[in-house]
């Protein structure tokens with residue numbers, strides 16, 4: 322690349338507009354173009370493989386699709402730039418066995434994953450995942466990811482919670498940011514095109530097949546369909562259901578899960594939401610598990626290492642669900658500091674020394690200064706659990722394809738659920754999930770697109786017109802107050818946190834159901850006073866809030882039906898895990914009237930014996 326040609330210019334050259342997508346002109350499309358001036362094209366824009374999401378899952382899917390068939394047009398759509406996804410925020414590292422000299426193996430990685438997930442893991446998925454995870458690390462290394470290196474020049478590794486061996490590969494504590502840049506470079510190099518600042522509003526499933534999506538250009542407000550032979554949903558998680566106490570980015574609004582619900586497909590294990598032990602006290606931004614992996618300790622108000630009371634064998638490196646409950650129990654029993662939402666315990670890394678912190682954990686020092694005004698080189702930092710990860714997601718039928726039940730539709734990364742993480746994800750297992758499942762989804766989407774034809778576009782047309790009218794209806798009256806929307810979002814987050822958070826009971830869940838009904842009614846009555854389509858961020862957030870309310874309802878349905886405690890789903894009224902009745906996935910669907918239904922699907926059990934989870 323010429324020195325005059327900057328990276329920004331390179332990225333800009335890969336960014337296209339919907340009008341630049343090849344437009345075919347069948348009768349239906351001509352009629353549609355005439356009826357919808359906002360498509361700006363003579364027909365419906367098309368591409369072969371359309372990927373929604375520019376986190377690691379979307380980027381790896383795009384590259385894999387291009388490599389599988391370089392003749393295919395592959396387009397990545399995203400609400401935000403790739404550097405603003407959850408992937409970019411990942412800190413601690415990416416799991417994958419690359420050193421077998423100390424007895425580690427793919428089987429051990431899979432076993433830890435199954436146990437960590439409290440046996441709600443499909444064991445066939447976990448075994449393949451562990452094998453491909455190792456390959457993913459080598460691939461990232463090969464395409465130039467600047468991992469931290471040990472004295473021998475090998476990719477450096479640290480312990481992550483719930484791991485029996487050291488296999489969390491890292492790049493300082495900025496693994497996600499560095500991975501994002503590496504994967505973005507690779508996507509640009511492989512001819513992937515980008516539609517940035519476009520919001521997927523809806524999926525179109527016609528006669529059971531996926532035929533494309535309705536997109537909204539956030540900058541211009543244009544709402545238009547894009548037909549694709551195959552679509553990959555890599556839209557991330559839905560942890561923003563706990564709006565004001567989460568470590569995740571603002572884009573984590575469950576748009577993919579909500580789209581599949583509206584399309585009549587299944588949302589699997591929605592109640593399985595992870596709480597990470599160490600969010601900063603104010604707001605919940607993350608202090609990575611790597612802080613404990615490097616030797617950080619958790620202290621209560623007696624100055625005791627609190628984990629001694631709960632998991633003396635693993636201490637701070639027990640799985641996240643257990644550490645989070647331990648911290649909350651300390652706070653409940655009066656051994657924490659502060660009160661209410663400001664209650665906390667301490668994470669102490671001071672004994673690691675400045676040199677080690679600056680070498681391996683520089684970002685969390687920055688986070689500590691930014692959010693708590695505390696230099697954790699010099700003093701312990703107040704922390705409390707924060708909502709962090711969605712184990713539940715779009716149901717895919719097999720890790721071999723990452724296909725959903727609708728032909729032409731695939732899912733990957735945190736948006737998907739192929740049951741690798743079960744009821745509790747292990748630290749470091751998500752970044753490799755995005756690489757593994759993204760690649761598989763991309764290959765299979767490309768294979769499908771190489772043989773399939775475009776759908777008719779009829780339903781896509783109807784849906785697009787519906788959304789154009791929707792924008793007018795919600796914004797056209799000049800009435801409403803955006804503050805009502807923001808207040809509703811805050812209330813939803815708090816209600817979900819208190820009633821469906823770390824400790825759940827029947828009575829709290831039933832009370833939450835009433836709240837959800839009230840929230841839904843208030844949502845439907847909301848209006849946005851600004852009718853200007855250009856950068857109407859209030860409308861963007863309005864759509865996201867609708868998706869969060871759907872995801873909240875689905876999660877509540879699963880949490881109420883699952884009368885047991887398993888992993889991050891902890892029912893104080895059913896303290897024990899109940900394999901006889903609940904070694905099953907919850908499968909939530911929604912009918913056209915908006916009513917949700919629940920079914921069960923057996924967990925795939927393999928070589929790992931189902932037993933009590935002990936550490």
Ligand SMILES: Cc1cc2nc3c(=O)[nH]c(=O)nc-3n(C[C@H](O)[C@H](O)[C@H](O)COP(=O)(O)OP(=O)(O)OC[C@H]3O[C@@H](n4cnc5c(N)ncnc54)[C@H](O)[C@@H]3O)c2cc1C
Pocket residue numbers: 373374375376377378379398399400401402403406407408409410411412413414415416496497519520521522555556557558568569570572573576577607609709710733734735736748749750751752753755
């Ligand atoms: C602070 C933090 C630290 C973490 N640390 C680690 C770690 O150390 N190790 C680890 O393994 N995991 C870690 N994780 C988890 C991990 O980063 C994520 O689970 C993973 O990166 C998710 O990747 P993804 O590609 O599936 O989704 P994301 O990276 O969340 O990307 C989702 C994409 O979908 C797009 N999108 C969503 N909805 C729409 C829509 N309607 N229209 C268009 N585009 C849409 C978004 O714009 C975004 O580009 C961490 C997470 C956080 C938040």
